Amino acid sequence: MPVLQIEPSETDGTETPEYEEVSIPVLVVGAGAAGARTAIELAENGVDCLVVGKRDHGDAHTTWAAGGINAALGSLDPEDDWTVHAADTHREGHSVNDPDAVELVARNAPARVRELDEWGTGFDRTEDGKIDQRYFGAQSFRRTCFVGDRTGEAILSALVDRARELEIPYRENVMVTRLLSDDGRVYGAAGYDMSDGSFVLFRAARVVVAAGGYSALYNRHTSEADENTGDGPALAYDAGANLLDAEFVQFHPTGTVARDAWDDDWEGQLVTEAVRGEGGRLYNAAVDEPDADGAPDDPRARLGDRFMERYSPTQMELDARDVVARAIAREIREGRGTERGGVYLDVSHRDRAFIEARLPRMYERFAALGVDIAEEPMEVAPTAHYSMGGVDVDPRTGRTAVDGLYAVGESASGLHGANRLGGNSLVETVVFGQLVGDHLAATLDGASPELPEGMRAFAEGEFRALLALERADGDVRPAELFGALGDLLWRHAGILRDADGLDAGLGALDALRDRAAALRVEGDRTDRDFEFAVDLSFTFAVAEAILRAASFRTESRGAHHRTDFPDEDDDWRVTVVVSPGEDGPELRTRPVGEPGEAVRAALDEGYELEYAHLE
Numbered sequence: 001m002p003v004l005q006i007e008p009s010e011t012d013g014t015e016t017p018e019y020e021e022v023s024i025p026v027l028v029v030g031a032g033a034a035g036a037r038t039a040i041e042l043a044e045n046g047v048d049c050l051v052v053g054k055r056d057h058g059d060a061h062t063t064w065a066a067g068g069i070n071a072a073l074g075s076l077d078p079e080d081d082w083t084v085h086a087a088d089t090h091r092e093g094h095s096v097n098d099p100d101a102v103e104l105v106a107r108n109a110p111a112r113v114r115e116l117d118e119w120g121t122g123f124d125r126t127e128d129g130k131i132d133q134r135y136f137g138a139q140s141f142r143r144t145c146f147v148g149d150r151t152g153e154a155i156l157s158a159l160v161d162r163a164r165e166l167e168i169p170y171r172e173n174v175m176v177t178r179l180l181s182d183d184g185r186v187y188g189a190a191g192y193d194m195s196d197g198s199f200v201l202f203r204a205a206r207v208v209v210a211a212g213g214y215s216a217l218y219n220r221h222t223s224e225a226d227e228n229t230g231d232g233p234a235l236a237y238d239a240g241a242n243l244l245d246a247e248f249v250q251f252h253p254t255g256t257v258a259r260d261a262w263d264d265d266w267e268g269q270l271v272t273e274a275v276r277g278e279g280g281r282l283y284n285a286a287v288d289e290p291d292a293d294g295a296p297d298d299p300r301a302r303l304g305d306r307f308m309e310r311y312s313p314t315q316m317e318l319d320a321r322d323v324v325a326r327a328i329a330r331e332i333r334e335g336r337g338t339e340r341g342g343v344y345l346d347v348s349h350r351d352r353a354f355i356e357a358r359l360p361r362m363y364e365r366f367a368a369l370g371v372d373i374a375e376e377p378m379e380v381a382p383t384a385h386y387s388m389g390g391v392d393v394d395p396r397t398g399r400t401a402v403d404g405l406y407a408v409g410e411s412a413s414g415l416h417g418a419n420r421l422g423g424n425s426l427v428e429t430v431v432f433g434q435l436v437g438d439h440l441a442a443t444l445d446g447a448s449p450e451l452p453e454g455m456r457a458f459a460e461g462e463f464r465a466l467l468a469l470e471r472a473d474g475d476v477r478p479a480e481l482f483g484a485l486g487d488l489l490w491r492h493a494g495i496l497r498d499a500d501g502l503d504a505g506l507g508a509l510d511a512l513r514d515r516a517a518a519l520r521v522e523g524d525r526t527d528r529d530f531e532f533a534v535d536l537s538f539t540f541a542v543a544e545a546i547l548r549a550a551s552f553r554t555e556s557r558g559a560h561h562r563t564d565f566p567d568e569d570d571d572w573r574v575t576v577v578v579s580p581g582e583d584g585p586e587l588r589t590r591p592v593g594e595p596g597e598a599v600r601a602a603l604d605e606g607y608e609l610e611y612a613h614l615e
């Protein structure tokens with residue numbers, strides 16, 4: 001996956017630029033919760049590592065996580081334990097989760113959450129001083145620990161403080177553009193410093209990819225505009241690793257629907273599940289909805305039916321995300337939505353003080369947009385939120401198919417199966433971060449970073465390709481292609497998919513790749529335009545994996561809904577592996593294991609949330 005169409009060999013006429021060389025036993029690419037927790041474990045075990053991130057220290061995408069982190073602490077519901085957490089995860093993942101990954105997360109979550117608490121996360125407390133817990137969708141018990149609705153920010157801040165205490169070196173604003181790999185082994189990475197444009201070659205005995213997911217490839221999504229662009233999975237895939245579960249993209253039921261007067265940046269942004277976890281109710285639009293631009297006397301007059309009664313009478317708004325997202329999409333498609341193409345989410349039956357305390361970020365955000373959520377409903381619609389798919393890893397160690405290459409956090413896959421249980425991704429970052437760090441510390445064995453000559457030439461070729469990209473003077477702007485790719489995925493690989501649409505999507509992707517040959521990059525390497533241009537090669541690789549895997553899986557399961565194969569099919573209780581082949585992606589299925597006995601028993605028990613707790 002060279003930088004777009006520009007193969008290093010084609011740019012031999014371009015001089016090799018100067019570059020800095022850094023040698024480090026372990027290079028961690030990504031400074032979110034997953035990268036930070038991996039680095040902390042390494043440092044605590046006396047292993048030198050370097051963390052690089054595309055943004056400022058402490059500004060990884062993790063800070064956007066809102067509602068909470070799962071751990072079966074049983075603070076409010078003593079019946080909860082790790083087996084029920086595991087069972088909920090399997091049920092939500094439609095039984096294609098990796099049972100080992102699920103068990104590791106459910107068993108280790110309480111220790112990791114208590115550790116985060118000790119490191120200063122400051123979880124909200126019950127009156128008797130326990131870590132408080134709330135419901136999240138599809139959870140049998142109140143299991144989600146939280147810091148208001150700023151949980152990710154609080155967790156990352158505690159991890160960054162801990163990393164600083166341990167004096168873990170961090171290079172901010174450095175973008176890795178390619179891993180240096182040959183013959184099934186990784187030797188480091190090439191990249192550039194986004195603040196001054198200088199090139200950097202990292203020699204490393206081990207590389208850990210912790211660079212986030214790929215949901216921002218969709219044009220309506222909950223991520224920061226320039227995060228979750230698929231860098232992690234694409235870098236690993238290019239180096240020879242396999243991708244797993246690429247077709248499973250989670251569409252969150254509730255993203256902001258922007259009003260005309262609102263900044264477009266709010267479109268699709270997350271309205272946290274915590275709103276429903278705290279009792280928020282979904283309504284379609286009243287048949288005689290007042291004019292959307294005119295403020296009605298009673299805002300609740302806009303509310304129509306509480307439609308989840310028809311789709312999920314027992315679980316209501318807290319059914320699985322895919323169920324709620326499809327229900328909302330259907331209400332909108334069948335003409336029962338609002339004028340702006342959404343439905344209503346209303347929490348105004350709760351006291352203002354309760355809303356301010358439990359949903360402070362939502363309260364403030366909507367207040368800034370002129371909506372008082374203690375008095376009136378929010379307008380919401382589904383939005384791309386999370387990538388269940390990612391790099392295929394051994395969950396116990398984070399190992400990939402490439403020697404020396406590891407993946408962790410949202411870049412990796414396996415835990416969530418066909419749909420992620422809300423609150424499980426934050427816990428995944430810290431559980432697997434600790435395990436990967438521990439494994440590396442135990443196995444590194446003084447290995448010193450080596451760089452075969454061929455790899456140096458490869459890195460220099462990458463730097464020349466980056467120079468050539470910077471000088472690209474065609475007529476197509478990177479942002480234009482980004483937007484077109486987002487539309488393509490939303491239309492062809494969105495909430496509802498079918499064979500014709502997916503085929504058309506693959507054709508349209510080829511056309512986009514052709515257009516990328518005529519790219520125009522404005523400014524220099526310190527400009528966002530250049531970053532977007534580099535990102536395009538990542539996005540194209542991941543988009544192709546999504547489209548191909550979605551086309552390959554001829555059934556509906558979890559977040560992957562095929563209108564031409566609307567039912568779940570037992571024969572498809574397998575995962576889809578995408579491998580880099582000589583002539584492009586190669587797809588195959590792989591059986592999934594069975595949960596252990598204790599988890600099986602919890603599944604058989606058939607726990608369900610007590611909806612009455614919310615009323």
Ligand SMILES: Cc1cc2nc3c(=O)[nH]c(=O)nc-3n(C[C@H](O)[C@H](O)[C@H](O)COP(=O)(O)OP(=O)(O)OC[C@H]3O[C@@H](n4cnc5c(N)ncnc54)[C@H](O)[C@@H]3O)c2cc1C
Pocket residue numbers: 029030031032033034035052053054055059060061062063064065066067068069070151152174175176177210211212213222223224227228231232270385386408409410411422423424425426427429
């Ligand atoms: C709006 C929102 C709300 C969420 N709320 C919750 C929640 O309540 N509970 C929950 O469990 N989960 C939640 N999630 C999911 C959760 O936030 C993420 O899955 C998790 O934070 C991922 O952490 P990470 O460390 O794997 O990646 P990230 O936090 O995304 O970090 C990735 C890091 O990699 C760096 N990076 C990326 N590409 C490169 C590159 N090419 N070179 C160098 N560095 C690179 C980035 O700069 C960043 O430092 C939410 C997600 C969103 C979008």
